[in-house]
Amino acid sequence: MTNLSLNHFSIRSLEIEKTTKFYTEIFGLTVGPRPDFPFPGVWLYNGDDSDWANAVLHLIAIDKNDPNGLKQYLGERDPASLYGSGGVDHIAFFAKGLEAKIALLEKLGVPCRQRTVPAIKLHQIFVDDPNGIVIELNYPAEEKEALDAKAA
Structure with a gap:
């Protein structure tokens, strides 16, 4: 076993304001x-x-007026390659508060895909950020069960 933990992830974006807001x-x-x-x-904190x-x-x-700073620091990337997640399929987080998150997504008009994975007791929500990167939120399945029971 290695002594690793996730430090951060980076997104190179042509839509920095929309991505920050998202x-x-x-x-x-x-x-x-x-x-x-x-x-x-922009650095975003949890x-x-x-x-x-x-x-x-x-x-x-x-x-766009001075791309050399980025090019020299991190290397050049074709802007066409910046949409979607390339070789990275998605980024996932554990979360709590399923009902509030669904309400927020509906309020903001953000489409999502949902599914429950009974074998690992998770309910998953998938959203696409403004750069086409898929973000997965994993909630305890019992939150979805409670929400369904409340709706019944």
Whole structure:
């Protein structure tokens, strides 16, 4: 077994404002401090933004007027390759509060796909972020059962 834990994931986006809004509104991440890199971006935090370890999502923007800072720091990428998740199929999180999340998605008009996986006792919601990246939220299956019972 290795001594690894997920630090953060990064999304290089042509839609930085929409992407920031998506992750703050839907997932409750908050915008926080970011080092002064030679390219624009936003760091989103899950928890206290005074702790860099809570910066779970690094959004990378492309300055169309000066793309060299990003190119020199992280390398060049074809803008056509930035939609969808390429070799990464999806990013998944454990979550609680299924009923509130479904209500929020409906209120914001964000389409989602749902399914329950009885073998692992999870109810899953899948949403696509503004960059076409699939985000999976895994809720305890009993939350879905309680919601269904409430609706019956």
